[in-house]
Amino acid sequence: MTAGRPPAVELAGVSRTYGEGTPEEVRALRDVSLRFAPGEFLSVEGPSGCGKTTLLNLLGLLDSPTAGELRWNGESVGRRTDRERARMRLEEVGFIFQRFYLLPMLTALENVELPMAASRVPRPERRRRASALLAEVGLAGRERAYPHRLSGGEEQRVAIARALANRPGLLLADEPTGELDSTNAAAILDLLARVRADRKATLIVVTHNPDVAARASRHLLMKDGGIASDRTDG
Amino acid sequence: MRRIGRGGALRHARLQLALAVAAIATSVALPVVLVSVGGGVAAHELADLESAGYQIVVSASGLHGIEGAHTEADWILGHVPSVIAASPILSISVESFNGTGAIAPVLAEGVVPRQFSLTLGPTEADLFPNPLPLGDPNDSVHFANGSYAGPVTFDALVSTTYAASYRVGPGDTILLSPSTNKSAGVSFHVTGTFGIPFSFFQPAGAYAVLVPLSDLQSLTNYSNGSGTIVPDAADSIEVAVTGAASTSPGTLASIASAIQAKVPFYSVTTLSQEASELRSAAAVLTGFYLGLSSVGLAIGVLFLALVLLRRVESGRRSIGIRRALGLPPWRIAGNVLEEGFVLAASGAGLGVVGGYLLVEALASWGSSTVREAAGLAVFSPIELAEIVLGLVALSLLASVVAARAALRVDIVEALR
Numbered sequence: 339m340t341a342g343r344p345p346a347v348e349l350a351g352v353s354r355t356y357g358e359g360t361p362e363e364v365r366a367l368r369d370v371s372l373r374f375a376p377g378e379f380l381s382v383e384g385p386s387g388c389g390k391t392t393l394l395n396l397l398g399l400l401d402s403p404t405a406g407e408l409r410w411n412g413e414s415v416g417r418r419t420d421r422e423r424a425r426m427r428l429e430e431v432g433f434i435f436q437r438f439y440l441l442p443m444l445t446a447l448e449n450v451e452l453p454m455a456a457s458r459v460p461r462p463e464r465r466r467r468a469s470a471l472l473a474e475v476g477l478a479g480r481e482r483a484y485p486h487r488l489s490g491g492e493e494q495r496v497a498i499a500r501a502l503a504n505r506p507g508l509l510l511a512d513e514p515t516g517e518l519d520s521t522n523a524a525a526i527l528d529l530l531a532r533v534r535a536d537r538k539a540t541l542i543v544v545t546h547n548p549d550v551a552a553r554a555s556r557h558l559l560m561k562d563g564g565i566a567s568d569r570t571d572g
Numbered sequence: 573m574r575r576i577g578r579g580g581a582l583r584h585a586r587l588q589l590a591l592a593v594a595a596i597a598t599s600v601a602l603p604v605v606l607v608s609v610g611g612g613v614a615a616h617e618l619a620d621l622e623s624a625g626y627q628i629v630v631s632a633s634g635l636h637g638i639e640g641a642h643t644e645a646d647w648i649l650g651h652v653p654s655v656i657a658a659s660p661i662l663s664i665s666v667e668s669f670n671g672t673g674a675i676a677p678v679l680a681e682g683v684v685p686r687q688f689s690l691t692l693g694p695t696e697a698d699l700f701p702n703p704l705p706l707g708d709p710n711d712s713v714h715f716a717n718g719s720y721a722g723p724v725t726f727d728a729l730v731s732t733t734y735a736a737s738y739r740v741g742p743g744d745t746i747l748l749s750p751s752t753n754k755s756a757g758v759s760f761h762v763t764g765t766f767g768i769p770f771s772f773f774q775p776a777g778a779y780a781v782l783v784p785l786s787d788l789q790s791l792t793n794y795s796n797g798s799g800t801i802v803p804d805a806a807d808s809i810e811v812a813v814t815g816a817a818s819t820s821p822g823t824l825a826s827i828a829s830a831i832q833a834k835v836p837f838y839s840v841t842t843l844s845q846e847a848s849e850l851r852s853a854a855a856v857l858t859g860f861y862l863g864l865s866s867v868g869l870a871i872g873v874l875f876l877a878l879v880l881l882r883r884v885e886s887g888r889r890s891i892g893i894r895r896a897l898g899l900p901p902w903r904i905a906g907n908v909l910e911e912g913f914v915l916a917a918s919g920a921g922l923g924v925v926g927g928y929l930l931v932e933a934l935a936s937w938g939s940s941t942v943r944e945a946a947g948l949a950v951f952s953p954i955e956l957a958e959i960v961l962g963l964v965a966l967s968l969l970a971s972v973v974a975a976r977a978a979l980r981v982d983i984v985e986a987l988r
Contacts, residue, residue, distance in 0.1 A: 400896055400983050420901055428898025439893045441986065456899045498896070 596919020
């Protein structure tokens, strides 16, 4: 894999079942086959419990398929060791969560520095890059603020800056505007669209919001763990 | 990069950390106190033995069990080559009544004055007048060859502590009785004092009196005649030999053998043997203290493990976020180990300081016995380092348990 260049992602007959063989068995994803071209902007829609987040977790190597294969640039990556998947997440994937998931004991700057520190970027370099990223998302001057001092929109901006810290090729966003008002949501969507275009990264957004989905060029609709439709704009 | 922010959860986390450090500190303070005081007392006893003015001790298994003490001491002095002094000593707790009517238990030591003085070591010699002003230097007049028919001196030296407490000095009289029954007592003339000069600024000595051996034997029914418990009794006979012989283990052993042949039912040991036995006993005692302390250490470490596990549990989301961002597992585990190490090291440091301060407090404000023992405490850097390193090693084991729990956190579950 090459950090910074979006991987060509492919799912071949991927299923994910929780509690397999138990009375509580849940088939969250059923035999899904998809290809994502590098640099695509994709929305994933569907009702609650249809498997959107499970798909995102598998794409981001947070979870492993129980059947089928997940490939990045043709290489099978779905069942690699914890250590290898952690390294790939660190270098290739940027996560943006609905509830931001900033670490409350770290400042905005330190939150953005965290992935770079794990990648052993020297301190002065990571401090400089983290400050630049915060400025890029419109938070210049808020570097020393702790998350509880930030508004929801500001927290999500910090989370986006953190997701971009190691220059990933694959950006995965799970309901990125779900906790924001419409003004902040629009601003965050503008920001995501801009950083994707600037970095030519693949952006996959899970959403219930038609406004968010409308920004994407390809639209997946999921139902009962499967792909109900896969539509690309004009 | 870690900061402590505000909020109830953070206050709760701080409290957990403070309690963990306090538990570790308490579990370290206990062995610090036990080992330093126990080691100090043993070292003091050894120093006493090494600076004693005698080299051989005759002792009996029972209390006040040496029979014919004057006779045996005279025989040793007269028949065993190189012996320059043989001092029988009888130690019995009696009741004292002074001029103000106050009654106090006091340790009475019966001695043969000249022999006692000859067996004092260089440090002890300064604590007693020389010669001892106890009338008959050889305690032979009253003893009268075992008949106890001679005139009694009724002279006594009192310890400086006793003298200061009861305002008794040379020229006064005190009444000593084997029981709280004053009418069974005998009046003694105070002819002097012994021990370190009394001061409010240094540890106090014991309440003690020094009297002629035969006087104490008569007072306590250890002299002779009908109903006597042990005739002419003593607890021990301390034997001093001439300078050249005193430093030769072989000569001392042969002198001890010669004495043993005369008194086969008593124990005859050289001080070097006693020192060796004391060192062994001190080592066993230190091991016992450390064993006892290991219970406290185990509780402290267990508490630390529980706090760390609790922190992992309450920090599942934070761990999940870090792992989702791609932080390697070793880094997550390293954070927990680092936290455990910092807590253990802080607790151990506080425990050492706390133990030291506790010993100092005991030496200042404890009961007289505790004050005396605590005042002898020795803080050995090696032993303290062993305690701290042992604690830190155990704490790392506890941290490993918590680190494993952190690595088992399921990312998807933690972020749900």
